[in-house]
Amino acid sequence: MNYKDFFKQVTGFTPYPWQERFSGWDGKLVSVIRAPTGAGKESGTVVPWLYSHKIGEPSTTRLIYALPTRSLVDQVYENTQRVVKASGLPIQVYCLKGGKVEHGFEQDLTQPAILIGTQDQLLSRALNRGFGVSWAQRPLHCAALTNDCRWVLDEIQLTGVAYSTLVQLYKHWQDLGTFGNVQLCLMSATFDERPLKELKIERFDLNKIDFAHEELNAKVTRPKPVYRASVEGVKDVAVLLRAKHTPDTLSLMVVNTVDRAREIGELLADLEPLVIHSRFLGIDREVLQKKLKDYKGIIVATQVVEAGVDLDADLLITELCPWSSFVQRCGRCGRKRTSNHVEIRWLDYQQNWKAIPYSDLECQDTRNRLLELTDASLHHLSKVALPQLDISHRLLTKQHLETFFCTHYLKRNLRGSSTVSDFIRETTNFTVLVFWSTEQPNQLPMQRYLCPVPIKQLLDFCQSYNVTPCIWGEDRWEKARPTSGDVVWLPLDQGGYSHERGWTANPKDKPDPNRYKLQLEPEFSDRRFSYSLKLGVHLKDTEDCLQKIIPFLQHLGLSQPLTEELCRCARWHDWGKAHQLWQAYARAKGNLLAKSKNYGHASELNGYRHEMASALAAAAQGAPFLAQYLIAAHHGKVRDSLMPNNPQEDCSLRIVRGVEIGSQLCEVEIENSEILPSVELSLAGDFEDWDLQIEELLEKYGFFKLVYLEALVRNADVKASKYREEEVKNDRSNS
Known part of the structure; x- marks a missing residue:
């Protein structure tokens, strides 16, 4: 099927001339589309990406479509879902906006996906500061939005500082490197190209052929x-x-x-x-x-x-x-x-x-x-000289990116990392996401139960009515001054919201408990399974999941030695669960388990991070620091620092992230693979210089590649667990 026929199949219309021209864009240069409202910019950019997948020559695995407003996201999201359905392609479309953030795209970076969202939701994720996302999950989102993706920024004249930030981020992608292609398309009816002066661009302006098109001409001249x-x-x-x-x-x-x-x-x-x-x-x-x-x-x-x-x-x-x-x-x-x-x-x-x-x-x-x-009319407006815009700009440096890489509470606020919002929206537009409930839940609510509120208005409301806001910090609620993107809990009886008028800052207005039945996001931590899974089986499953995507990874530019190292990380990632403390928590009763249907209470672990023990064991076997780091990072809890995220947690030369130095892991037999020996956990070697080694990894691989490698191991872990869950479910349905 040629492009013209495919376009008509999925949209019901024949493409305009400029839309046909744009289908030939290869992504090597930044594309600039200057077209008036009604000229089909949305379908003109989504359909070519879909067509590349239809003919088996995908330009990128993910399409990222960023917009300035939530209402605009709704429309593009619905339209794109219809277009994808008409294409017959098994591609998932995700919505990311305040009040609705869909998850799943970050759990498998090999699957094609379209992400449609507001500039703050998407850019915050690309900078490893995803709004409304727990710190442990942020690197997964960052990996998905900075490697092997095509970015489209629509209506740039309304995006403020985000326009300049995305252009600078694109330059960093080119300089620091990513896996796969990263492409950038910018669109608007009114354009200022000053931020692009250092880049080579390819223009797709409407020309005489476009204006001679009967339907397009009628829209332009009415x-x-x-x-x-x-x-x-x-x-x-x-x-x-x-x-x-x-x-x-x-x-x-x-x-x-x-x-x-x-x-x-x-x-x-x-x-x-x-x-x-x-x-x-x-x-x-x-x-x-x-x-x-x-x-x-x-x-x-x-x-x-x-x-x-x-x-x-x-x-x-x-x-x-x-x-x-x-x-x-x-x-x-x-x-x-x-x-x-x-x-x-x-x-x-x-x-x-x-x-x-x-x-x-x-x-x-x-x-x-x-x-x-x-x-x-569009014709008359196009002839009006544009005013000189005062383009918002904030310099995004490599130092900023390396700070954003950090998620540990002591490091993430160094060198002004908390000002990530300055790169996303104007200061007058900074908002937090507020929800109401009678009692504090033990995790984040689903996005559709959140209300965007300007920070200043929230602080004024709290001060006027003696309300103490609580923000979601490192997997717990904290009493602190909120910053842009924070999720904030308010007691239901404190009010401030009307279903008919929205945020009012009036304590007499309260959400209706019968209409507002709060639902929480699913937990990502260890959870009770409907079965018990042996440790050796899970380790082999995880390696097998990574082995299956090696051709895909090699296509993205990963070398054979690197993919082999990733497979070892997958095979050893849960080695630390062989510790007697963890096995007691899993109620193993003689079997070495990786998953349990009868976990004890989390307090029994005394802060023990099994991934930290896994990394220590890998170090004892001579694994390079990259492997130690990727194994330690596979839950997002141990990354750029060995210090605990909870300041009250014990930390010394004797205990590191709950792991007692000198304790042992017993022998583990990985099914049909290898036998991991009994090992005494020590802090020898690279662990003494963890921070320095992290800096060297960043220098060698760069911010974006390193978070992608993290995500690959974490994705394999999730897929391995899902595989066994589905197997058990099918066995039960057939019995």
Whole structure:
């Protein structure tokens, strides 16, 4: 099947000329797509990646599609699911946004996957600081987003500092190295290429052939009359919207702040408008999203509808905003239909109006342009000279990356690592993820039960009502000042949230316990199995799982000696479970177990990390430090430091991560493989210089390759366990 036929099969449409041209992009240069709203940027970039898998010549294993807003993610996610289903390819699509973060892509890096998410969720993961992810799991997410993937950043004019950060990150990928290809595509209707000046780029602008296309030409030239509306305040705005709205059509009001959206919504309560902003729990946002489909009536929204949201309003009323934002808002009016009458009205406040969160200068610049504009058709907008953008920029250095590599609590805050949010969004947009419950749960809640809240608003609320926020730290709740991306617990009776209006910071508003039945994320730690699994069997299974992907790894550039070392790591990774302390915890009763259906209480282990003991045993057998490190890191708990993550945990020359020096591991027979000897655990050799050896590994392999190697061993461990679980399940169903 040729590309043109495949495109029509999965979308139902024949590709535009520029979309056909882009299908030939090989990813060696950074691609820049400058195209107006409605020109098909989304399908133009997703379908070529799918086609490469359809013909058996995949460009990368993962496609990463980053967007500035959660509402835009919803639309692209749903559209992509339909396209993938129509392709017939067994490819999973994952959503990553505040309120909904799907897991699974990080558990098998060999499986093709599409990740669609907001810039903060995706970039934080690429920097090993994944928002809403436990510290132990962050390296897995980082590996998936920095090796063998194609990144698409859409609507770059709305992404702020993320645009510059991703370009710098791409340069680091080239300099420090990754496994497999890493490709970058940037898209927007309005483009500033200054951050790209040191890179070779390949442009895919619309040309005469595109504009001669009948359907595309109709979208570009359809008229959108623009009028000025002089108003005194929000009451005048509500009156204007009420007067101009036509029943059984869609009218869209876009304002710049959540407070104004709520106030206008209340003034129009009798018309039952949809009030949409970003401060809702995921479960409530899902309800709003469903209502949007084919909606007729009035929508009062903030910037969340600004980019790409599939709205086709007959009337658009908008506050002043930066010019690029105005262009995007126009894209929500007269988007698909070309025969209906549409109009756009911009609000010219005569007093007491503040441009927040934008600058007065930006909004005044837009006002000057609008005074001269009578038609906001895509054709007319393309002829308006773009303002000189003040592109947000923060220098992302190699030193930053090496700090972000660290996840130990003493190291991760060195050299300003806690400022990772500065590389992702503007400081005015920093948010935390809040949830409410009667009692603190023992783990993180599912993402759909979280509500994004600006940090300052949360701190003001807590101070005003004497509330102490608790954040999720290293696998436990801590009383600390929250920073961007933190998950924060508030007692249910402290309030601050309304299902109808979202985050209100009003203690009288409380989530309804009957509507808000909190669900928790599944645990990743040792859990009770429905069977007991011998240690020797599990070690062999894990090695076999890694052996199976060696051809894939060699295709990515891993050498034979390196894959052989990975196999040894897989074979020895749980050696430390042969310790009598761990076997007693597993209630082994004479059999050496790797998995148990009858674990004791975790306190019985006294902080014993079996992976630390496994690494010590590997060192005693002469394994190189890379193997020692990868074995120690296979649960993400022992990585860049041998110091405990819990400051109260015993740590001395006698006990390291709960492992008593001088204690022994008994002999282990690995099924059909080798016999691991009895070994006394000591700190000789590389363990005396653990920090120095980590620095040398980073220098040799680089940040991105090293986390990928970690992930491969961890993936093999998970797959081996799942294999036996499925085997037991099938045996029981057949008996």
